[in-house]
Amino acid sequence: MLATEQLVEEHNVIERLLGVLEATATKLDRGGDLPPEVLERELDIVRNFADRCHHGKEEGRLFPAMEQHGIPKQGGPIGVMLAEHDKGREYVRQMGEAAAGYASGDKRAGRSFAAAARGYAQLLSQHIYKENNILYPMANKVLSQDEQQRLMQQFEQIETEEIGEGKHHEYLHEVERLEKQVGTA
Ligand SMILES: [Fe+2]
Numbered sequence: 001m002l003a004t005e006q007l008v009e010e011h012n013v014i015e016r017l018l019g020v021l022e023a024t025a026t027k028l029d030r031g032g033d034l035p036p037e038v039l040e041r042e043l044d045i046v047r048n049f050a051d052r053c054h055h056g057k058e059e060g061r062l063f064p065a066m067e068q069h070g071i072p073k074q075g076g077p078i079g080v081m082l083a084e085h086d087k088g089r090e091y092v093r094q095m096g097e098a099a100a101g102y103a104s105g106d107k108r109a110g111r112s113f114a115a116a117a118r119g120y121a122q123l124l125s126q127h128i129y130k131e132n133n134i135l136y137p138m139a140n141k142v143l144s145q146d147e148q149q150r151l152m153q154q155f156e157q158i159e160t161e162e163i164g165e166g167k168h169h170e171y172l173h174e175v176e177r178l179e180k181q182v183g184t185a
């Protein structure tokens with residue numbers, strides 16, 4: 001398997017998570033009763049699986065490997081991807097603040113969470129589309145088999161360091177549990 005194929009598989013998990021976030025937003029906007037722990041569990045996957053682990057692999061390893069082949073960081077597709085990761089982090093910060101308010105009984109915070117979660121889902125879904133269809137194919141063109149192999153090893157190391165061994169797979173199950181509990185968009 002190519003390193004970029006592993007990232008596409010992670011995108012599939014993240015897209016399911018985005019469906020859960022949109023279903024959560026719909027429920028919260030309708031004033032539906034969702035236990036605060038559901039928002040916390042969603043945030044845990046967003047922060048650790050999507051951002052620290054997946055975006056960590058791209059920012060720390062894939063993009064630098066592409067830069068070594070002359071694909072510029074500034075002013076090109078890599079720069080756009082990095083800016084979108086940062087934009088995503090701002091939505092995550094807003095979601096975190098709203099989830100804390102919601103847990104302390106502030107009903108309006110549910111709507112703030114919904115707005116930030118929707119913004120995040122829209123941003124990430126077009127981001128994933130661009131990576132799958134433009135950026136990763138570009139990487140596959142310039143990276144050798146050896147480099148893809150080395151990236152795979154480095155990805156494994158990132159998983160262990162950032163979220164702990166075996167946890168990566170556990171997140172998929174957690175997304176499945178949330179789909180059952182909250183539904184999908
Ligand atoms: Fe990305």
Ligand SMILES: [Fe+2]
Nearest residue numbers: 054058128131
């Ligand atoms: Fe990605």
